[in-house]
Amino acid sequence: MILIAMAGMPASGKSVLAQLIAAALPAIILDKDKMRAGLFPPGEIEYSLRQDDFCFDILLQVAGYLLQKERDVILDGRPFAHRYQMDRVVEFARQTQVPLKVIECTCCDESFERRLEQDVMERRHLAANRSFEMFLAMRARADPLVVPHLVVDTDRPLPVCLAESLEYIKHNPEFAE
DSSP states (O other): OOEEEEEOSTTSSHHHHHHHHHHHTTOEEEEHHHHHHHHSOGGGOOOOHHHHHHHHHHHHHHHHHHHHTTOOEEEESOOOOSHHHHHHHHHHHHHHTOOEEEEEEEOOHHHHHHHHHHHHHHTOOSOTTOOHHHHHHHHHHOOOOOSOOEEEETTSOHHHHHHHHHHHHHHSOOBOO
16 A cells, blocks of 8 residues: 655646546545535635645545555645645654655646636636636745655646656655655
8 A cells, every 4th residue: 555645736737647646556536625625615615724734634534544444545635835734744654654655746837827727717626716826826935845756747748647657656665764
């Protein structure tokens, strides 16, 4: 069993790549945005850091349950823009004694902008606060990832991104500090 954390800014391609990886392994995707939508009625969704952290802590509890059942788990829906967020996942992996793989998705600014605009126009994403302005502000405040990880440029064809990710997951040494 393995724990995979999908990192990257909103619209970087985390969820699309997570779905492909989940189908290939197979693995279960746990999505913070879906968790929040399931826990809170629409009028109570804040998109605050406090609420995000609360939902993510519950998501980790679910991950622990699934990992005990020897299922591979992919954590999605969180950019991991603050160091403490990834530190929490690293500590969780250490406590559960499960190998952790971190995949950071990225793309060019034009792709971020186009994808975010499409999400808003087509109402494709549960998080209603997504915009290019929000992305720029988040990126400006983001901490760099300091854990071993793979960076995947999702402007490339998806089969290439998937192959690169699976190679990293299956053949790189396990991340354990």
